[in-house]
Amino acid sequence: MSHSHICCLVHVVFTTAERRPLIREGMRxxxxxxxxxxxxxxxxxxxxxxGVADHVHVLLSLSRTASVSKAVQLLKAGSSKWVNxxxxxxxxxxxxxxxxxxxxxxxxxxxxxxxxxxxxxxHKRVSFAEEYRKFLESHGMQEE
Numbered sequence: 001m002s003h004s005h006i007c008c009l010v011h012v013v014f015t016t017a018e019r020r021p022l023i024r025e026g027m028r029x030x031x032x033x034x035x036x037x038x039x040x041x042x043x044x045x046x047x048x049x050x051g052v053a054d055h056v057h058v059l060l061s062l063s064r065t066a067s068v069s070k071a072v073q074l075l076k077a078g079s080s081k082w083v084n085x086x087x088x089x090x091x092x093x094x095x096x097x098x099x100x101x102x103x104x105x106x107x108x109x110x111x112x113x114x115x116x117x118x119x120x121x122x123h124k125r126v127s128f129a130e131e132y133r134k135f136l137e138s139h140g141m142q143e144e
Contacts, residue, residue, distance in 0.1 A: 021053035
């Protein structure tokens with residue numbers, strides 16, 4: 001067999017620098033679409049993109065050549081440049097240095113997509129810090 005096949009689904013979460021609420025309603029949908037475009041341009045697929053004013057969730061299907069770190073770097077660098085060029089009035093935009101990446105199985109795909117699409121509703125009840133802590137716990141990890 002000469003072809004390589006990969007199915008690697010990763011739920012990625014990253015926040016704005018200092019968790020500032022800079023992702024406003026008017027730009028959110030465009031930013032999410034742009035993140036999907038960055039993924040596509042780099043041989044990946046963003047199966048769902050969602051979030052609120054201070055963070056983004058992306059369900060990413062990785063390419064066979066990109067590491068998780070490289071994939072997130074491409075998403076963050078490309079999108080921050082785009083935000084700064086297209087929304088200069090919000091001031092200097094950047095993402096926080098770190099990120100969370102959590103592998104999911106194909107069986108969890110639909111549930112994860114629904115979760116990402118319901119972010120606005122979810123964060124009326126749960127803070128980002130609480131949400132992220134639960135992610136770490138459910139994956140057997142601790143915050144550094």
